[in-house]
Amino acid sequence: MLLWGGTTVYLILWAGIIVYLILWGGTKVYLLLWGGNTVYLLLWGGTTVYLLLLGGTKVYLILWGGTIVYLLLWGGTIVYLILWGGTIVYLILWGGSIVYLLLLGGTKVYLILWGGTIVYLLLRGGTIVYLKLWGGTIVYLILWAGIIVYLILWGGSIVYLILWGGSIVYLILWGGTIVYLILWGGTIVYLILWSGTIIYLLLWGGTIVYLMLWVGTTVYLILWGGTIVYLLLWDGTIVYLLLWGGTIVYLILWGGTIVYLILWSGTIIYLILWAGIIVYLILWGGTKVYLLLWGGTTVYLLLLGGTKVYLILWGGTIVYLLLWGGTIVYLILWGGTIVYLILWGGSIVYLLMLGGTKVYLILWGGTIVYLILWVGTTVYLILWGGTIVYMLLWGGTIVYLLLWDGTIVYLLLWGGTIVYLILWGGTIVYLILWSGTIIYLLLWGGTIVYLKLWGGTIVYLILWAGIIVYLILWGGSIVYLILWGGSIVYLILWGGTIVYLILWGGTIVYLILWSGTIIYLLLWGGTIVYLMLWVGTTVYLILWGGTIVYLLLWDGTIVYLLLWGGTIVYLILWGGTIVYLILWSGTIIYLILWAGIIVYLILWGGTKVYLLLWGGTTVYLLLLGGTKVYLILWGGTIVYLLLWGGTIVYLILWGGTIVYLILWGGSIVYLLMLGGTKVYLILWGGTIVYLILWVGTTVYLILWGGTIVYMLLWGGTIVYLLLWDGTIVYLLLWGGTIVYLILWGGTIVYLILWSGTIIYLLLWGGTIVYLKLWGGTIVYLILWAGIIVYLILWGGSIVYLILWGGSIVYLILWGGTIVYLILWGGTIVYLILWSGTIIYLLLWGGTIVYLMLWVGTTVYLILWGGTIVYLLLWDGTIVYLLLWGGTIVYLILWGGTIVYLILWSGTIIYLILWAGIIVYLILWGGTKVYLLLWGGTTVYLLLLGGTKVYLILWGGTIVYLLLWGGTIVYLILWGGTIVYLILWGGSIVYLLMLGGTKVYLILWGGTIVYLILWVGTTVYLILWGGTIVYMLLWGGTIVYLLLWDGTIVYLLLWGGTIVYLILWGGTIVYLILWSGTIIYLLLWGGTIVYLILWDGTIVYLILWAGIIVYLILWGGTIVYLFVWGGIIVYYIMLVVS
Known part of the structure; x- marks a missing residue:
C-alpha cells in the first residue's frame, strides 16, 4: 500500500508484522520494522534524523541534528561507534x-x-x-x-x-572432492564437482539431470529426466554425449571412435562420428535421413525420403552427393573425381570437383565455369573461360593459391614462414607474413605494394607501385603515411602539426590539416579542388576546375555558396535574406528562400514542378504532372500528404490525430499515429501487425498476428523486463537503481546500470569483454581479447572510438567537429560530419525508412512504400531523388547538369550525367541496359537485353559483372577475383563468391559457415562447423528455425499456433504462443519456469521447481509475489488511494 499525501507513504508487510513501514508526511519518515521490534527506524523532522534499531538494543542509531550524528551500536560492546558532532567520530x-x-x-x-x-x-x-x-x-x-x-x-x-x-x-x-554440489528439491538437483574426478555434476528432479565432468574420464555429463539426457565427455573416449528421452538422443563423442553421435527418438537420427570411419552420420526417421561420414569412405551422407535425397560423402569417392527427385538433382562429390556435381534438368548444371584434379567445377551451359581443386596440389581452382581463375592450395606449402588469367593472383601460405601470400599479376601482390618480423606484407605489382609490419617501428607499411604508395607508421612521429604514385599521395601525420595530409598526383590532392588554421584542405589537380577551412572565415571552400565549384563559407554572410560552371548553380546563403538559393541554367530551377515567405521554391521548366513553401500555409507543395502527385503541407492540418494516382497511396498527417497514415490499395497498409494514444500502428492486411503505443501504460506494444507478442511497459516500474533460462538474462528497469541489468548464466554477462557510475557494463567470461560506462569519461568501452578492440567514448572528445587491430579502424567522434569519423586502413574511409542538426535519422516504420538530415534540410530522405521509394535531398536541393511508380523512377540530381538522372518507363531507364560528358549512362529498353561511362573509357558497362545483363567494367578488367537474362543472374567481380556472385534463376538464388565461396554462402575454414538459401524451403540456412548452427525457414511452417550443435536452439514458427518457439537443451526454453491465451511461455526443466499470460489475470507467472518462485499478477491485488521455498519472500501490494 503506497500512500503519498497521508501519513503512511510506503507500507510493506512481510510476515504478519510490519516489516517495512515508511512514512513520509508525518514525524516518522522511514520506519522499518523487522521481527516485532523496531529494526530500522529513520526519522527526519525531529531530533533523531536516522534512528536504526535492530534487536532490543539499538544497533544502528544515526542522529543528525543532535550531538551524536552517527552512532552505531551492535551487541553489548560498541563494535562500530561512529560519532559526528561529539568527541568520538569513528570508533572501530x-x-x-x-x-x-x-x-x-x-x-x-x-x-x-x-x-x-x-x-x-x-x-x-x-x-x-x-x-x-x-x-x-x-x-x-x-x-x-x-x-x-x-x-x-x-x-x-x-x-x-x-x-x-x-x-x-x-x-x-x-x-x-566435491567442488560444486547443488541440490534442489528431493534428490540431488545440481551437483557440480571440480577438483576430483567429477567436475560438474548437475542433477535436477529424478535421476541425474545435469552431470558435467571435467578432469576425469567424463568431462561433461548432462542428464535430464529419466535416462541420460545430456552427457558431454571431454578427455575420455566419449567427448560429447547427449541423450534425451528413451534412446540416445544426442550423443557427441570427441576423442574416441565416435566423435559426434546425435540420436533423436526412434532410430539414430543424428549420428556424427569424427575419428573413426563414420565422422558425421545423421539419421532422421525411417531409413537414413541424414548421414554424414568423415574419416571413412562415406564422409557426408544425407538421406531424406525413399531414395537418397541428400547424400554427402567426404573421404571416399563420393564426397557430397545430393539426390532429389528421381534423377540426380544435386550431386556433389568431394574425395573422388567429381567433388561437387549439381544436376538440375538432366544436363550438368553445376559440377564441382574436389578430390581428383578438379575440385570445384561449375558447368552451366557446357563450358567450365568454376573449377576448384582440393586434394591435390591445387586446393581451390576456379576456371572462368579456360584459364585458371582461382587456385587455392591447402595441404602443401601453399595454403591458399588463387590464380587469375594464368598468373598467380592470390597465394596464401600458412605452415611456412609466409602465412598469407597473395599474388596478383605474376609478381607478389599480397604477401602477408605472420610468424616473422613482418606480420602483414602486401605486395602489388613488382615492388612492395602493401607492406605492414607489426613488431617493429613501422606498424603498417603499405607500398604500391615502385615508390611507397601506402606507408603507415604507428610508433614514430608519422602515424599514417600513405604514398601513391611517386609523390606523396596519402600522407597522414598524427603527432605533428599536420594531422591528415593526403597527396594524390604530385600536387597536393588531399591535404587535411588539423591543428593549424586550415583543418581540411583538399587539392585535386593543381587547382584547389576541395578546400575546406574551419578556423578561419572560410569554413568549407571547395573548388573543382578553376572556377569555384563548391564554395562553402561558414562564419561570413554566405554560409554555403556552391558554383558550378560560371552561372551560379548552387548558391546557398545563410545570414542574408536568401538562405538557400539554387539556380540551374537559365530559368530558376531550384530557388530556396529561408527568411521570406517562400522558403523552398523549386521551379522546373515553366510550370512549377516542385514548389516548396515554408512560411505560408503550404509548406511543402510538390506538383508533378497536372494533378497533384506529391502534396506536402506543413502548417495546415495535413502535414505530409502524398497523392499518387487518384486514391491516396501515402497519406501522412502531422498536426492531426493521424501522424503517419499510409494507404496502398484501399486498405490501410501502414498506419502510424503519433498524437493520439496509438503512436505507431502498422497494419498490413487488415490485421494489426505492429502496434506501438506511447501515451498509455503500454509504451511499446507490438502485435504480429492478432495477439500481442511483445509488450514492453514504460510508465510502470519495470520498463523492459526480459528473462532468460532461469536466471534473469535481460532485466531492464527504469525507475529503480538498476536500469539495464542483463544476466546470462549466473555470472553477470551483461550488466548495464543507469543511475550509478557504470551505466553500461558488459562482462562475458571473467575478463571484461564489453564494458560500457556512461557517467564517467569512458561511456562505451569495449574490450575484446586483452587489447582494446572496440573503444567507444562518450563524454570526452572521442565519442565513438573503435579500434580493430592496433590501428584505428573506426573512429567516431561526437563532441567535436567530426561526429562520425570512420577510418579503415589509416585513411579516412567514411567521414561524416554532424554540426548540430540531424545528419542521419533512420526511421523504418513504413513511411520514412531512411531519413538523413544534414544542415537543416533533408539530406537523405528515403521512403519505401510505393510513392517516393528513395528520396535523397542534400542541402535543400534534391541531390538524390528516386521515384518509383511514375515515369521517373530513379531521378538523381547533383549539380548544375544532371548528375544522376535515372528514368524508368521511357527508352532511357537509367541515365546518369555528371559534367557534360555522360559519366553514368544507363539505358534500359535498347541494347544497352546499363551503360556507365566515366571519362571516355567505359568504366561501368551494364547490359540487360543481350547476353550480358549486368556488366560492370572498371579499368579494362571486369570488376563488377552482373548478368541477368543468361545463366548468371548476378555476378559481381571485384579485382580479378569473384567477390560477389549472385544467381537468381538457378538453384542458388543468392550466391556470393568471395574467393571460392558463394553468395550468401560464406565458408570459413573449408566448412560451410554461413549458407543462406532463398528459393527453396530453407530461406536462411546458416551452418557453422558441419552442424547446423542457424537454420531459418521461410516458406514452410517453420519461419525461423535456428539450430546449434544438433539441438534446436531457437525455433520460431510463423504460420502455426506457436509463433516463437525457442528450444535450448531439448526442453522448451522459450515458448511463445501467438494466437492463444499464453503469449510468453517459457519452460526450462519440465516444470514451467517462466510463464507469462496476457489475457488472463496473471500477467507474469514465473515458476521454478514446482513451487511458485516468481508470481507476478497485474490486474489483481498482488503485484509482485515472490515465493521461494514455501515461504513468501517478497510480497508487494500496490494500492493507490
Whole structure:
C-alpha cells in the first residue's frame, strides 16, 4: 500500500508484522520494522534524523541534528561507534579478539571475528541464520529458518554447502572432492564437482539431470529426466554425449571412435562420428535421413525420403552427393573425381570437383565455369573461360593459391614462414607474413605494394607501385603515411602539426590539416579542388576546375555558396535574406528562400514542378504532372500528404490525430499515429501487425498476428523486463537503481546500470569483454581479447572510438567537429560530419525508412512504400531523388547538369550525367541496359537485353559483372577475383563468391559457415562447423528455425499456433504462443519456469521447481509475489488511494 499525501507513504508487510513501514508526511519518515521490534527506524523532522534499531538494543542509531550524528551500536560492546558532532567520530575496534562484531537481532546477528577461530559468524533470529567462518573448518555457514538453508564452507572439505528447505537444496563444495554440489528439491538437483574426478555434476528432479565432468574420464555429463539426457565427455573416449528421452538422443563423442553421435527418438537420427570411419552420420526417421561420414569412405551422407535425397560423402569417392527427385538433382562429390556435381534438368548444371584434379567445377551451359581443386596440389581452382581463375592450395606449402588469367593472383601460405601470400599479376601482390618480423606484407605489382609490419617501428607499411604508395607508421612521429604514385599521395601525420595530409598526383590532392588554421584542405589537380577551412572565415571552400565549384563559407554572410560552371548553380546563403538559393541554367530551377515567405521554391521548366513553401500555409507543395502527385503541407492540418494516382497511396498527417497514415490499395497498409494514444500502428492486411503505443501504460506494444507478442511497459516500474533460462538474462528497469541489468548464466554477462557510475557494463567470461560506462569519461568501452578492440567514448572528445587491430579502424567522434569519423586502413574511409542538426535519422516504420538530415534540410530522405521509394535531398536541393511508380523512377540530381538522372518507363531507364560528358549512362529498353561511362573509357558497362545483363567494367578488367537474362543472374567481380556472385534463376538464388565461396554462402575454414538459401524451403540456412548452427525457414511452417550443435536452439514458427518457439537443451526454453491465451511461455526443466499470460489475470507467472518462485499478477491485488521455498519472500501490494 503506497500512500503519498497521508501519513503512511510506503507500507510493506512481510510476515504478519510490519516489516517495512515508511512514512513520509508525518514525524516518522522511514520506519522499518523487522521481527516485532523496531529494526530500522529513520526519522527526519525531529531530533533523531536516522534512528536504526535492530534487536532490543539499538544497533544502528544515526542522529543528525543532535550531538551524536552517527552512532552505531551492535551487541553489548560498541563494535562500530561512529560519532559526528561529539568527541568520538569513528570508533572501530580491531586489535582485540573481536575484530568485527555486528549484532542485529536477539542473539548475535552479525558477528565477524578476524583473529580468532570464528572469522565471520552471522546470526539472525532464533537459530543461526548467517554463520560465516574464515580461519576454522567452517568458512561460510549460512542458516536460514528451519534446518540449515545456506551452508557455505571454505577451508575444510566442504567449501560451499547451500541448503534450502528440507533436504539439501544447494550444496557447493570447493576444497574436497566435491567442488560444486547443488541440490534442489528431493534428490540431488545440481551437483557440480571440480577438483576430483567429477567436475560438474548437475542433477535436477529424478535421476541425474545435469552431470558435467571435467578432469576425469567424463568431462561433461548432462542428464535430464529419466535416462541420460545430456552427457558431454571431454578427455575420455566419449567427448560429447547427449541423450534425451528413451534412446540416445544426442550423443557427441570427441576423442574416441565416435566423435559426434546425435540420436533423436526412434532410430539414430543424428549420428556424427569424427575419428573413426563414420565422422558425421545423421539419421532422421525411417531409413537414413541424414548421414554424414568423415574419416571413412562415406564422409557426408544425407538421406531424406525413399531414395537418397541428400547424400554427402567426404573421404571416399563420393564426397557430397545430393539426390532429389528421381534423377540426380544435386550431386556433389568431394574425395573422388567429381567433388561437387549439381544436376538440375538432366544436363550438368553445376559440377564441382574436389578430390581428383578438379575440385570445384561449375558447368552451366557446357563450358567450365568454376573449377576448384582440393586434394591435390591445387586446393581451390576456379576456371572462368579456360584459364585458371582461382587456385587455392591447402595441404602443401601453399595454403591458399588463387590464380587469375594464368598468373598467380592470390597465394596464401600458412605452415611456412609466409602465412598469407597473395599474388596478383605474376609478381607478389599480397604477401602477408605472420610468424616473422613482418606480420602483414602486401605486395602489388613488382615492388612492395602493401607492406605492414607489426613488431617493429613501422606498424603498417603499405607500398604500391615502385615508390611507397601506402606507408603507415604507428610508433614514430608519422602515424599514417600513405604514398601513391611517386609523390606523396596519402600522407597522414598524427603527432605533428599536420594531422591528415593526403597527396594524390604530385600536387597536393588531399591535404587535411588539423591543428593549424586550415583543418581540411583538399587539392585535386593543381587547382584547389576541395578546400575546406574551419578556423578561419572560410569554413568549407571547395573548388573543382578553376572556377569555384563548391564554395562553402561558414562564419561570413554566405554560409554555403556552391558554383558550378560560371552561372551560379548552387548558391546557398545563410545570414542574408536568401538562405538557400539554387539556380540551374537559365530559368530558376531550384530557388530556396529561408527568411521570406517562400522558403523552398523549386521551379522546373515553366510550370512549377516542385514548389516548396515554408512560411505560408503550404509548406511543402510538390506538383508533378497536372494533378497533384506529391502534396506536402506543413502548417495546415495535413502535414505530409502524398497523392499518387487518384486514391491516396501515402497519406501522412502531422498536426492531426493521424501522424503517419499510409494507404496502398484501399486498405490501410501502414498506419502510424503519433498524437493520439496509438503512436505507431502498422497494419498490413487488415490485421494489426505492429502496434506501438506511447501515451498509455503500454509504451511499446507490438502485435504480429492478432495477439500481442511483445509488450514492453514504460510508465510502470519495470520498463523492459526480459528473462532468460532461469536466471534473469535481460532485466531492464527504469525507475529503480538498476536500469539495464542483463544476466546470462549466473555470472553477470551483461550488466548495464543507469543511475550509478557504470551505466553500461558488459562482462562475458571473467575478463571484461564489453564494458560500457556512461557517467564517467569512458561511456562505451569495449574490450575484446586483452587489447582494446572496440573503444567507444562518450563524454570526452572521442565519442565513438573503435579500434580493430592496433590501428584505428573506426573512429567516431561526437563532441567535436567530426561526429562520425570512420577510418579503415589509416585513411579516412567514411567521414561524416554532424554540426548540430540531424545528419542521419533512420526511421523504418513504413513511411520514412531512411531519413538523413544534414544542415537543416533533408539530406537523405528515403521512403519505401510505393510513392517516393528513395528520396535523397542534400542541402535543400534534391541531390538524390528516386521515384518509383511514375515515369521517373530513379531521378538523381547533383549539380548544375544532371548528375544522376535515372528514368524508368521511357527508352532511357537509367541515365546518369555528371559534367557534360555522360559519366553514368544507363539505358534500359535498347541494347544497352546499363551503360556507365566515366571519362571516355567505359568504366561501368551494364547490359540487360543481350547476353550480358549486368556488366560492370572498371579499368579494362571486369570488376563488377552482373548478368541477368543468361545463366548468371548476378555476378559481381571485384579485382580479378569473384567477390560477389549472385544467381537468381538457378538453384542458388543468392550466391556470393568471395574467393571460392558463394553468395550468401560464406565458408570459413573449408566448412560451410554461413549458407543462406532463398528459393527453396530453407530461406536462411546458416551452418557453422558441419552442424547446423542457424537454420531459418521461410516458406514452410517453420519461419525461423535456428539450430546449434544438433539441438534446436531457437525455433520460431510463423504460420502455426506457436509463433516463437525457442528450444535450448531439448526442453522448451522459450515458448511463445501467438494466437492463444499464453503469449510468453517459457519452460526450462519440465516444470514451467517462466510463464507469462496476457489475457488472463496473471500477467507474469514465473515458476521454478514446482513451487511458485516468481508470481507476478497485474490486474489483481498482488503485484509482485515472490515465493521461494514455501515461504513468501517478497510480497508487494500496490494500492493507490
